[in-house]
Structures are given as structure tokens and as C-alpha cells.
Amino acid sequence: MYETIAFYLFSALTIGLFLITVMSKNVxxxxxxxxxGMVLISGFFFILGADFLGVVQLIxxxxxxxxxxxxxxxxxxxxxxxxEKNTNSGLxxxxxGLSALVLVMIFAAPIHSDAVQxxxxxxxxxxxxxxxxxxxxxxxxxxxxxxxxxxxxxMIAGIILAGKKMDQSLTEDxxxxxxxxxxxxxx
Amino acid sequence: xxxxxxxxVETFVNHLPEVTWVGSLIKAxxxxxxxxxxxxxxxxxxxxxxxxxxxxxxxxxxxxxxLLQLAADGIKLFTKEDIVPQNAxxxxxxxxxxxxAATAFIAxxxxxxxxxxxxxxxxxxxxxxxxxxxxxxxxxxxxFVLGMMAAGLYGPLLAGMSQANKWGIIGAARTAIQFLSYExxxxxxxxxxxxxxxxxxxxxxxxxxxxxxxSWLIWQQPVAFxxxxxxxxxxxxxxxxxxxxxxxEVVSGYATEYSGMRWGMFFIGEYANMIxxxxxxxxxxxxxxxxxxxxxLTIILKVGxxxxxxxxxRAAWPHVRPDQLMWLCWKVLMxxxxxxxxxxxxxxxx
Numbered sequence: 099m100y101e102t103i104a105f106y107l108f109s110a111l112t113i114g115l116f117l118i119t120v121m122s123k124n125v126x127x128x129x130x131x132x133x134x135g136m137v138l139i140s141g142f143f144f145i146l147g148a149d150f151l152g153v154v155q156l157i158x159x160x161x162x163x164x165x166x167x168x169x170x171x172x173x174x175x176x177x178x179x180x181x182e183k184n185t186n187s188g189l190x191x192x193x194x195g196l197s198a199l200v201l202v203m204i205f206a207a208p209i210h211s212d213a214v215q216x217x218x219x220x221x222x223x224x225x226x227x228x229x230x231x232x233x234x235x236x237x238x239x240x241x242x243x244x245x246x247x248x249x250x251x252x253m254i255a256g257i258i259l260a261g262k263k264m265d266q267s268l269t270e271d272x273x274x275x276x277x278x279x280x281x282x283x284x285x
Numbered sequence: 286x287x288x289x290x291x292x293x294v295e296t297f298v299n300h301l302p303e304v305t306w307v308g309s310l311i312k313a314x315x316x317x318x319x320x321x322x323x324x325x326x327x328x329x330x331x332x333x334x335x336x337x338x339x340x341x342x343x344x345x346x347x348x349x350x351x352l353l354q355l356a357a358d359g360i361k362l363f364t365k366e367d368i369v370p371q372n373a374x375x376x377x378x379x380x381x382x383x384x385x386a387a388t389a390f391i392a393x394x395x396x397x398x399x400x401x402x403x404x405x406x407x408x409x410x411x412x413x414x415x416x417x418x419x420x421x422x423x424x425x426x427x428x429f430v431l432g433m434m435a436a437g438l439y440g441p442l443l444a445g446m447s448q449a450n451k452w453g454i455i456g457a458a459r460t461a462i463q464f465l466s467y468e469x470x471x472x473x474x475x476x477x478x479x480x481x482x483x484x485x486x487x488x489x490x491x492x493x494x495x496x497x498x499x500s501w502l503i504w505q506q507p508v509a510f511x512x513x514x515x516x517x518x519x520x521x522x523x524x525x526x527x528x529x530x531x532x533x534e535v536v537s538g539y540a541t542e543y544s545g546m547r548w549g550m551f552f553i554g555e556y557a558n559m560i561x562x563x564x565x566x567x568x569x570x571x572x573x574x575x576x577x578x579x580x581x582l583t584i585i586l587k588v589g590x591x592x593x594x595x596x597x598x599r600a601a602w603p604h605v606r607p608d609q610l611m612w613l614c615w616k617v618l619m620x621x622x623x624x625x626x627x628x629x630x631x632x633x634x635x
Contacts (some may be wrong), residue, residue, distance in 0.1 A: 126374050126446055133439060149425045150485075156432040160439075161468055167442060168461040177374050177449045226425060227485055 103146050108141040125170045125178040133163040150226035289333030297598055298344040308416045311404075314395050315416075325558035329355050331596050338600040365545035370448055373542065377447035382547040385554035388506065392433035393557060395419060395426045396564050397487050397573070400580040418488065418574070425485045430565065431471060434558055436518060438464045441522075441529050445539035456538025459528045459607055465612035467519035467526075474512035474623035478502050480567050487565075491573035503570040508625045512569045514594075517562040519610065522555060524599040528607050584588035 115135035122128045136159035143152030174180060183192060218233050234242050329344070329352070335344025344351030369375050397418035404416065423429050438460055445457025479485060481502065482493045488530045503510045519526040530538035539552055567573060567587035574580030605613070 124374070126443070130377060130443060132437075137436060145450065149423055150428075153425050153428040153432050157428065157435060157472075160432060160516045161465070164438070164461055164464050166467075167446070168458065170459055171446060171454065171461070177372055177447065283503055 104141065104145055108138050108145070111135075112138045123182065125174040125180060126177070129163065129167055129170055132166075133160070136160075136163060148226060150230055286534060300507050301614060309421065311416050312419070313394065316398055317390065319398070319561055320390070320393060322555060323560060325359065327556040327559070327592070328358065329593075331599075334593065334596040338597070362549040364548050367545045367547060368542070370450070371540050372449040374447040374449075376609075377443050378542075381440050381444035382446065382543065382550035382554075383440075384443065385437050385552040387435050388437035389438070389554040389557035389561065392430045392437070394421050395433075395487075396427045396561055397491065397568065397583065400412055400574040401575050402581075423486070425473060426481065426487045427485050427490075427565070427569070430561065431475070433438075434561060435468060436466065437526055437554060437558065440554065441539040444543065444551075446558065448539075448542040449572070450541050452536040452541045453477050453539055455535045456529050456541070459535075460539065462607055462611060463519060463522075463526065463528055466611050469518045470512055470614050470618045470622055471516040471520060473518060473619065474509045475569065476504070476622075477509045477626050478506050478513050480626070480629055480633060481505060487568050487573075490569050491575050494572040495575040498572070501570065501572045505631075506570065506625075506629070508621060512571070512625070514566060515618060516614075517566065518595065518598065519614070521558045521562055521594050521595070523559070525602045525604045526610055527604055528610065531604055559592060559595055562589065563574045563588040563595075565593050 112135050115131040115138065118131035119128050119135065122131070137156060139159075140152040140155040142251070143155060218229070218237070221229060331349070332354075333343045344354040346356045347353040369378055397416065401418040402416055419426070441460045442457050442464075445453040445455075445460060447453075478490070482490055484490070484493075490502075494502060518524075524527050528538075530540050535541075539549055543551065564584075567584060570581075571587050573587075574584040
């Protein structure tokens, strides 16, 4: 009973918030509703009893969207609306059609719900974290390790791209100041 | 309402000490009442402690030793005009303080603030109800609390971005970099104790250290303890990491345009977060409330010590620059935390 109410509440809120994310022309509304929607998605995990995944969803997306905010801060004025240019109507047609197709498939999916079975059900008396850990290090070991290597590569690439003048402090070193000014003038 | 409560308690009294919804409700009300009172009183304590450390008297005029200063401040905050700047994004501007205050208290719902106890039988209606130590005992408690406290930083971020003020934007930008800096250190530093205990539940942490002072995790994980404290200071915006609203540099940062109770909500949230961090440090590293019958007293003493430590540090240290904070977190603390986790793993396996 409570779970049904909670499910419909979370569903309505999540869909509404993500609609705002897509429709709004204000970057602050879009980002905030995206963050709130991501936080509410963790509610579905909690309803399903997957506490660990719910918390991971919470932590990961809170941090990830915080990083997106910093980009929004750099590129947009958060208190003004953004004028969008839609020159490519073919692309809009294609994306709209794909969304409609996905929607139809989502609504048709329950027809085949019998075919869906939980291959790795939760164990009674064992914590969520332990269950996830066992599955990660047996069945999904290879994807897990590949993801880890990809993240490592991305991290090293990021450090190399950004770290050319890491030892110089921009605020302490006067020559760095000059360099920034020169680059500005050159533009 | 009362009749419902009575009958439910009657049925639940028979099989104690099961956690009933009445018990959880009492605990939730207890946390809300006690913590918001302490959060308000904390501002007074902070001013007094800072004053004594700087050889001043602090607030003295309102009431004996300035004790009623809290009431005066409260009346001032409640009656002040609630100003919303003209060019601000009004909706976001108005909900931002609520995010900070709400997430701080949601985080507290998964933290054991006092030991569990049973209300004595002679008290009418509620007598015999078992009150759990945590309002909602999740088996992933630590992660939930850290995630909720991280979500609390959306308050300063949105406040700064929505108020159409340069200082606000700088405050918001500093919020983002501070969050991205300390979050890694918090997670990695607390990972080593989690590996030792093998659980994410605060109750398991408490029970794992039940063997007296010698079994406290601080002796096995001193490095993790120091790292967690430093990251905790950054998490609660305390000096030396109070970059978001440092008066000498950015006027008041994200809170520049706020007045009245909306401004007050930021600070209730901040003090509630200070208490949360103190409780986590006390339970994860200093044995929690495991000392038999005296548990309720020792946990208060431990939390009080950490709260005092935050004020002490504020009186003793100047604050750092944003680039110094990033340097400290990414180049010093994070490698130490990773090494600590690896060494803990090796010691556990061998």
C-alpha cells in the first residue's frame, strides 16, 4: 500500500522534474530539476529494497551534477533565459520519433513481464553491499575491471591535459599573471 | 489521534524491545527538538568560546551572562523583512535555504544521537515504548548520511547562483570546488574503518568497539581519523575552510542577499551538520555510546568535545585560500587516504 503510493509519487515527481529539465529555457531551473530528479530516482531503489544502490545513486549524481553546475556557471547567466536556436528541424523530427518509439516499447513491455527473472536475488540476512560485491567480483568481473581501467585512463588524460603548469600558483607567481594578461591581449 | 496511539502502544508493549513506529516517531521528534535547540544554542556557545579565547567577554547584555542573547537573535531573525532581490531567480532563491536545513535534518535521521532506551512504565500512554537509537536504522547508514550532507551543499550553490550578485556567484563557485575537493577525502578516509568493521551500519560500528577504550578504532586508524576530521571541517564550512562566505574576501558569499529567517535557516543547517559530523566521528572512531549504562553521557561528552574542537580551531587558525584547499585535498590528503586504505587491506589479508 505505502509502496504503491510512494512509487506513484516518485514517478510523477521524477517525470515532472525531467520534463522541466528538457523544456525550461532557464539553465538554473534545468539543472536544479535534473539534480532533484536524480535524487528522487534513488527513491525507487529504496522502495525495491536495494538500499546500497539507492545511496550510490544519491552520492554519484549529487557530485556529478554539482560538476555540471560549475560549467553552467561559467557559460551562462543563471538569472536570464537562454535563446535557443533550432535550425535543424530534421533532427528534432528524428529525436521526437525515437522518443515516441521508446515510449511505446516501455508501455508494451509488461506484456512480456513473465520472461523477466531475477538471476541474482538478494540473500536473506546478508547486507546489500555484500550482495552487490559478490556479483561484481564474479559474474560482472570483466565489465567492472574494464570500467575501472577506462576511468583510470580518463583520470590520467585529465591530469596530463590540465597539469602543464600545475607547479605554478596562479595567485602567487607574478610571471603567471603576466602570461594570462598577454594571452588576453593577444585575443 | 491519541486514541490510535494508545491502542497501538498497547499491542506493541507485549513484545519488547521491537522497534515500533511510535518509538521511531518519538525519536524523530526528540532529534528535531533537541538538535534545533542545540543548533540555536550553538551560536551562543560559539560566540562565548571565541570571546574567551580572544580575551573578550562576548555577549553580556541580554540576560545573565548574555544567555538570553539567543532569544533576542531569534526575535530579530523572525521579524526581519524577507527581502528577495529584484533580478534574482525568485523560486530558486526562496527554496535554497530550505534545502540546507532539510538535508541536515534528513541526514540526522540515520545517525544514532543517543543510545536506545525504554520509556518507564509509570508514564501514561507512552510508557513501555522502546525508543531506538536511530530514527531509521538503515544498513547503509554511513553512506546515506554522507550523501545527504553532500546534497546539503546544493543550498549554498543554488543560493549563490540565483541571487544575481557577484559575491553570490563567487560563493557558489567556491561551493562547487570545495565540494569536489573534500568529498573524495571523506569517502576514502572512512573506507578504512568500514573495511575493518565490515559493515556500513552505525550500530555495528558501535558494537564493534564495545570492549572499552582499547577497542576504539582511533588506535587502529589514526590517519583515517585525522583525514576525516579535516574533511569534516570542509564539509561543514568551518574555519580554516570557510571559503563560501568569508567576510573579508567575498562580503558574505552565497548569503550576501539573504536576510531574516531564510538567512537563519542556512545557519541552523550548518550547526546541525556540525553536530552530525561530531556524532559520526564519535561513533566511528571514539567508541560511540557503547559504555554500558553510561553510554548516553559519554556520547554527549564526545560530541561536545568535537563541537568545541571546531570552535577552538576557528579561534586558532586563519582560513586557507581556495587553491590551497584544492591543493591540500587532491595532492596531500587523497594520496594519504588511498595509501591508508591499501595498507589496511594488506594488513587485513595477511
